[in-house]
Amino acid sequence: MNRISEDERLRRWRLILGGGNCDGIGVRLSHADGKRDQALGELYGGASGKTRRGGTEASMPNVSRWLGDVREYFPDSVVEIMQKDAIERVGLQRLLAEPEFLELVEPDVHLVATLIALNRVIPSGTRETARALVRKVVDDLLQKLTNPMRQAVSGALNRAARNRRPRHHEIDWNRTIRANLKHYQSEYRTIIPETLIGYGRKRQLAQRDVIVCIDQSGSMATSVVYASIFGAVMASIPALKTHLVVFDTAVVDLTAELHDPVDLLFGTQLGGGTDINQALGYCQQLVARPQETILILISDLYEGGNREDMLKHARQLKEAGVQFITLLALNDRGAPSYDRSIAAEFAGLDIASFACTPDLFPDLMAAAINRQDLAAWAAQHEINLPRAKDD
Structure with a gap:
């Protein structure tokens, strides 16, 4: 297992603890880490010396800017977790009220499930925003899942509909020959078609x-x-x-x-x-x-x-x-x-x-x-x- 350096270990602790006068780390953050720290602080607390375990204040300023920073400075798996936590901590209604939320949020199946679960209490003013988010995920899923x-x-229906008792004009000779190759009679140099396969009948x-x-x-x-x-x-x-x-x-x-x-x-x-x-x-x-x-x-x-x-x-x-x-x-x-x-x-x-x-x-x-x-x-x-x- 790879061992992390002492500087990296202190950097991680600094991001976990959130800075302030009492973190005891004294590590200076890079610009990118500073952005990460700010985004974490706005969601989980800590920007003013509070523990990361605390909730947000009554408001989280500039949600659209925060969403942009989260997408830029964190991997997708972490973005999904932080968006979910933001919905729970800040409140879905406030997030939907942000003008840029629809463009910046990463909608997924779990967000759709949350919206559907809350659809009875979503106010009329944000219902269209919620529907637009759901539509975006649904369209992506339809594009991905429809053709398969x-x-x-x-294919399954065509196989199930194959006609095993075809009339002469309905016989699919190529499939019939392949199905009866084991019945080839060398003496007569021909195939005995014990099984006839016809084209599927239209229903x-x-x-x-x-x-x-x-x-x-x-x-x-x-x-x-x-x-x-x-x-x-x-x-x-x-x-x-x-x-x-x-x-x-x-x-x-x-x-x-x-x-x-x-x-x-x-x-x-x-x-x-x-x-x-x-x-x-x-x-x-x-x-x-x-x-x-x-x-x-x-x-x-x-x-x-x-x-x-x-x-x-x-x-x-x-x-x-x-x-x-x-x-x-x-x-x-x-x-x-x-x-x-x-x-x-x-x-x-x-x-x-x-x-x-x-x-x-x-x-x-x-x-x-x-x-x-x-x-x-x-x-x-x-x-x-x-x-x-x-x-």
Whole structure:
């Protein structure tokens, strides 16, 4: 391990302690370090001899200038932390009131989650600023996630729609020959086509019904953002009929808002209780074609409603033929906290439960459309699945 020099060690302590008459360091800061120290002092205190642990004063002067200094003198990972702390310490309403805030802040999924969580109390004067911030993040995510999602789903639907009983004019001879090379008869110098593969038949109706059911509890905040984006993308694919349902202790169907992810997000209400039982009961009513339906429950499974009835709904959905998947989280934060006993009950019903990152979600949807073994899919991606209680 590399050892830091004594001067560097003292420099770091000086930035931590914040200067003043009592820091005991006596280190002179460079211009850049002085800017760092000033930015830290304005957010955490310390500019007038106070400890860095203290909060801010009633106001933090020139927030826009402070944001510029933070972006210039700190790495991105630290910028994200300091912006989050500024929101908590200074107050989101005051930050949104700054004219340059929208241009200078680094919006991300976590900031969107904060705005959505507070959307009921954001005053009308700053609501448009908040919506603009959300729109900026949503547009960036749509640009990043739309093509992978459409390509994965379209490819999976095309594979699922291949015609295995084609009429003569529907035969795809290239794929048929490749599929039957093992049946080549050297004596006759020909292939016996035991399997005929045809071109996929065009269908007017959706090939799959997708129901995305999202837990709105506070711990699921970033998952709500990503799930809403993916829901909007899937709603734009004609071969999918997509429903999006959010729930806490009440159930709200936001399918009509799928055309605009920003309206969709502002239609959610993060926080509150959790009634998975009621949500599954509602989703069960939406199922018209069980064998062609994929239900994605996004929840940490901490049930506040009737546990036994919830498991009953889950069992009925599986027995009807619905592909039922539980995502314990849909974000980049790693292993989530979740109710392991319910996850084990779900495993006993052959309902896969696992966390999924946004970049893997399109591939997961493709696997579900093709009815792949999701346990094998998860193992391929080094994802651990909860085991049934008897295992």
